[in-house]
Amino acid sequence: xxxxxxxxxxxxxxxxxxxxxxxxxxxxxxxxxxxxxxxxxxxxxxxxxxxxxxxxxxxxxxxxxxxxxxxxxxxxxxxxxxxxxxxxxxxxxxxxxxxxxxxxxxxxxxxxxxxxxxxxxxxxxxxxxxxxxxxxxxxxxxxxxxxxxxxxxxxxxxxxxxxxxxxxxxxxxxxxxxxxxxxxxxxxxxxxxxxxxxxxx
Amino acid sequence: xxxxxxxxxxxxxxxxxxxxxxxxxxxxxxxxxxxxxxxxxxxxxxxxxxxxxxxxxxxxxxxxxxxxxxxxxxxxxxxxxxxxxxxxxxxxxxxxxxxxxxxxxxxxxxxxxxxxxxxxxxxxxxxxxxxxxxxxxxxxxxxxxxxxxxxxxxxxxxxxxxxxxxxxxxxxxxxxxxxxxxxxxxxxxxxxxxxxxxxxx
Numbered sequence: 002x003x004x005x006x007x008x009x010x011x012x013x014x015x016x017x018x019x020x021x022x023x024x025x026x027x028x029x030x031x032x033x034x035x036x037x038x039x040x041x042x043x044x045x046x047x048x049x050x051x052x053x054x055x056x057x058x059x060x061x062x063x064x065x066x067x068x069x070x071x072x073x074x075x076x077x078x079x080x081x082x083x084x085x086x087x088x089x090x091x092x093x094x095x096x097x098x099x100x101x102x103x104x105x106x107x108x109x110x111x112x113x114x115x116x117x118x119x120x121x122x123x124x125x126x127x128x129x130x131x132x133x134x135x136x137x138x139x140x141x142x143x144x145x146x147x148x149x150x151x152x153x154x155x156x157x158x159x160x161x162x163x164x165x166x167x168x169x170x171x172x173x174x175x176x177x178x179x180x181x182x183x184x185x186x187x188x189x190x191x192x193x194x195x196x197x198x199x200x201x202x
Numbered sequence: 203x204x205x206x207x208x209x210x211x212x213x214x215x216x217x218x219x220x221x222x223x224x225x226x227x228x229x230x231x232x233x234x235x236x237x238x239x240x241x242x243x244x245x246x247x248x249x250x251x252x253x254x255x256x257x258x259x260x261x262x263x264x265x266x267x268x269x270x271x272x273x274x275x276x277x278x279x280x281x282x283x284x285x286x287x288x289x290x291x292x293x294x295x296x297x298x299x300x301x302x303x304x305x306x307x308x309x310x311x312x313x314x315x316x317x318x319x320x321x322x323x324x325x326x327x328x329x330x331x332x333x334x335x336x337x338x339x340x341x342x343x344x345x346x347x348x349x350x351x352x353x354x355x356x357x358x359x360x361x362x363x364x365x366x367x368x369x370x371x372x373x374x375x376x377x378x379x380x381x382x383x384x385x386x387x388x389x390x391x392x393x394x395x396x397x398x399x400x401x402x403x
Contacts, residue, residue, distance in 0.1 A: 116380075119369075121369055168320075168367070168375050178373070179373055180396075183395045183396060186395055187388060187391060191380070194387055195381075
C-alpha cells in the first residue's frame with residue numbers, strides 16, 4: 002500500500018502535538034511538526050532555525066504588513082514556504098506519517114491516502130493545558146489565545162486562500178474536550194479502518 | 203451508568219439516517235429520527251402526522267414569512283417544537299439512544315452523557331446518494347440540495363439562535379466521504395471509549 006499521511010490542524014492549546022505524537026507512536030509511523038520541519042527547512046535554505054521559526058507563523062494578510070515587508074521579509078517567508086512544501090512532499094513519499102500544523106492538509110491535498118483532521122476546544126481548558134502541559138504560563142489569557150489562533154488563520158489563509166478550521170477543508174473535526182486519549186484512540190481506529198490493517202509505515 | 207445519547211445533525215444526503223440506524227443497532231440502543239418523532243408529536247398534540255411533518259422543517263427566520271404567518275402558523279409550529287422538546291427529553295431518560303436531526307444536540311445540551319455529531323459531504327456524492335439510496339430522484343440538483351440545507355439551517359437557527367453545522371456546537375464533525383461504514387465504526391468506537399464498555403441502553 003502507498004504511504005498514508007494524517008495531517009492535524011489545531012487551535013492553540015488543544016493538545017494537537019500531544020495527540021499527534023501519541024498517534025504516530027501507536028501506528029508506528031513518523032511524526033513531524035513545525036519545530037521538526039523548521040530544522041529541516043533551515044538546513045535546506047541555509048539559514049538559522051530561529052529565523053525559520055520566526056518566519057513560519059509570520060505571514061499575515063494585513064495590508065500594512067504587506068507594505069512594511071515589501072521587498073524585505075516577504076520573499077524570504079515565501080522561500081521558506083516553498084522549501085516546506087518540497088520537504089513535506091518528500092517526507093510523505095518516504096514513509097507514512099502524522100504532520101501537525103504547517104498547512105500540511107493543503108500542501109498534501111492531492112495525495113491519495115490522506116486523512117485531514119482539525120482539532121478545537123473550549124478556551125478554558127486550552128488555557129489550562131497550555132499552563133500545565135506546555136509549561137507556558139506566561140500570562141496566557143483568552144485574548145492571547147485568540148491572537149495565536151488569528152496568526153495561524155492568517156498564515157493558512159495567505160498561502161492556501163482557504164479558511165483555517167472550516168469544515169470544508171477537513172475530513173474530520175474533533176473537539177478535544179472529548180479527552181486526549183479518546184481522540185487519539187479514535188484517530189488510530191479511523192486510520193486502521195481507512196488505510197487497511199497494514200498501517201505501519 | 204446514566205443513559206447516553208448520540209445526536210447526529212447532517213447535511214441533506216450525507217447518509218445521516220443510514221449511519222444513525224446502523225450505529226444504534228451496533229450499540230444495541232434506541233434510534234429516533236424526524237419521522238419517528240413526528241409520529242409521537244402528532245399523538246401528543248392530537249394533530250395529523252402529515253401536519254407535524256410539514257411544520258417540523260418550516261420555521262424560517264425570513265421576515266416576510268414571519269409577517270405572513272403572524273397569528274397563523276407560527277404558534278402551531280412552536281407548539282410542535284415544545285412537544286418535541288418534551289418527548290425527546292423523555293425518550294433520553296428512558297434509554298440510551300441515537301437521535302438524527304431535530305435540533306437534538308441543542309435540546310439535550312445539558313445532559314451529561316452526550317455526544318454531538320455533525321455530518322457533511324461533497325455535493326456530488328450527496329446527490330448520488332439521494333438518487334440511489336433514498337430513491338428520491340426527482341430532479342435533485344445542487345441547487346435543491348442547498349435549499350434543503352438552508353431550510354434546516356434556518357429551522358435550527360430559529361429555535362436555538364445558533365449556527366447549524368458550526369463546529370462550536372458539536373463534539374465531532376465528520377465528512378461522510380470517508381465512507382458510511384468507516385464513519386459508523388468510528389462513532390461506535392468513540393461511544394464505547396466515551397461512555398465505557400457497558401454501552402448497551
